[in-house]
Amino acid sequence: MNLKEEKYSRFALVAEMLETPEIVRSFSPEVSEKFVSIIKSKKGLILTGEGSSRIFPAKRAISAMLKRGYRMPVFTEGSTQAREYALDDMAVFVSSNSGQTREVIRMILDLKARNHNAVFGLTATRNTKFEELVDDAHVLSCGPEKAVAATKSVIEQALFYDSLLRNLEGRRMEGLDEFAAMLEQVLTSSVSSEITEIVKNADFVYFAGRENGVAGELGLKVNEIIRKKSDFLEGTFALHGIEEVMDKNEVLIWIDPFEADQEQFNERLVKGAGIDIVAISAKQTIFPT
Template sequence: MCSIAAVSAAGSKAPAGSAAASAVCSLLENMTYRGYDSIGMAASDGIITKTYKTLGTDFEKIRVADGMRVASAIGQTRWATHGSNTLVNANPQVSLDENDMPAVSAVMNGIISNYDDIRQDLQSSFEFASENDTEAAAHAANLSNFDMQKTTRLLSGRYTCIAMSRGGRIGFIRGGPSLITGMYHDENGVGMRCLASDIHAMAAIGITRIAVIPAGSFGYASASGISVFDIQTGRALRLSYEDIPLPRATQKPPGGITEAELGEAANIASVGAAGLADSTTYAIKKAASIIKSAQSQRVVFCGSGSSFHMASLGACLLSGSSAKPACELICEDVDVAGDGLNDVMVAISQSGESGDILQAVESARHSTKSVISITNNPYSTLASMSDVTLEMGCGPEQGVAATKSVISTALILQRLLDDSVMSAVRFSDAVSESSLDKAAVLVAKSTDVYMLGSGIYYVPAMEGALKLKELAYLHAEACFAGEFKHGPLAVLESKNIVIIIDPNGRHADLSDEIRARGGRTILLSRTKAYKSDLWIKLEPVTEGGIHGHVLQCILAVQAIAIKAARIAGMPVDRPRHLAKCVSV
């Protein structure tokens, strides 16, 4: 997911060098966990603009170090979507004037869907140097004489853009992913207006009061203030500011971010649903009343990736505790799943900015009675689209692979759908670390891994298979245990690993069939109910029953995947091709 930022120190007594530019770099560095292939910044001294770009992750290559007095700067960490990862395609994109000097620079998060049409219409007036759709935004802003409302009329799609004029004026359009604003003061007391994609980045540099730029708006920002207008009507909008807490100082853990966050996930599980914040507990009661309402006919759980696995868990939990119909849908299927009149949608997204979940909510909103969101970002676009927001409250999750957000979501779903459940699982006592290490060694040596589970235990099977693909780059497939012999067994080869998630020891015959054909089995169960190549014992859960065992199994398969990826030498915290949140 791309991250964008802008800082304006125009009119202030900024020291020569890098007040605004340094702030942009700091904002971007605190958003690198979202994923990126390249970094870039455009800096203006109020007269001329200079652009700095680099591929990879070295921020030193874009820092302003030549004594330039920076009035304003914009920057981006880009995750390539339109155009490959080359220096020409890296952002910012620049539109030149008649003297081949930078007139408008632009950074963008999202997609301009009519990019090809704009390119065809404007190629006689402007030279298109890249394959990047952000360049269309730069040229459109130039053509519109930096009138942001006119610029929006030329562009289609779901995007959020920040542009900078030759004189260092900052303009923005929020037609897609979130955009936050706040004031920053550096060590010299220089006040600067900041814009950024991420609230955590704002807090990380010391900004304690922020406002969310509303969707469907455009505006202009400077150190002296910010003006925001409705895209359709041009009516001035008033921002609502909120105080946010500063994050606690943290150091990068020696074992890696993802391992540390898995440890946090285990701690969250050990506290259980009783550890949910009071505000979340109150929101859960409100959401539960919506679900139980006689007017709600069906509950649709929706998500992508690990969030879809939690959607499946939600559907299982509700089906087991209520007569109300429930189903889970991947995001792209929401608009083809019927009218959904009087449905309640439970939309799950860690970031609250994933493009597919937002499109799903948009497509369902005309007929869906209510939208309940579960997200880790109460300031996100998803939260703003929801009737009730349940905050995960697990703290910023920086590893690309979801860990603690999965456990937090599972606990919220349990409390929401079955308020008698108060799961608490002490994972360090529940599963042997040495058995997980042995499982990881077996998995790392395999080329194909199958995760089998039945009923609610198909959820950890899906989660484990996804984590092995994400982190260890292994072909991994989740299957219903009873379906494995109806097709998948045909592709089983000698020494393939089959992980059977079977706390109750029901699949002895299946394990024998797999082992008879050369497969190697790893069994997750409470008792050593049948033969396997490795048994991972699940200790008894004192609270939560079956729900507690689901948490155990999720944590176990996540741990196996992370350990296997480390054995294989993979970059666990930043796997290739993946971003923390895909806003397109």
């Protein structure tokens, strides 16, 4: 993508996606420090919300934390199901881009009715009921989105949660300039027509990958942007039953494929079910990549 060609520049969605490298460069990890002491005084932390505000930001931060070996209990759950949990001794971080998400407001009201004193908010919108109800909040700096919600804001939310968990660990958040440069390179790179044709012609798009929010969020964006039905198949779930109802008019996009399972996916999904598989990976795979 670029803003020089009219086929891209006429879309606000493209312009906002291309803003994300600068959002990364200008992010300050210190913005989450004010929440650290009270979170540490609790027995754990839950990151909650609905849709894109939670899927990628929360799951990705938790996945990265688990790889680093930090052992404070940190969970994520949708705000409706989270209302059923015993959260009295936990810090709660709720996210809502609009500051008006019904399920999120309902959960905050439930917690405040029980005199919970560690309910924090993450939002892209100032002066909302959401901001008034929580004990403290952080408002994103990326500005409003004109095209699709949670396009650039989801990146800043992810940075915030990552910085929060690192600050809880006493660990510095580094490499933002390098990350911004890589993000810019990815966003402006070309994708082969072979891959775009496969996805364009598919009746259904599956995403497979780790439960770190990446594939799950992309599945949601397929619904919102290219208006195709999709599903996220965690890990190797695609090999455990659903392949029996897949057909040749479908495609599976595999994020960072597990090397040990590529042959199985090829045998059972490509040769067996007849679907196409496309990989998104830093390394070459046996599939179009």
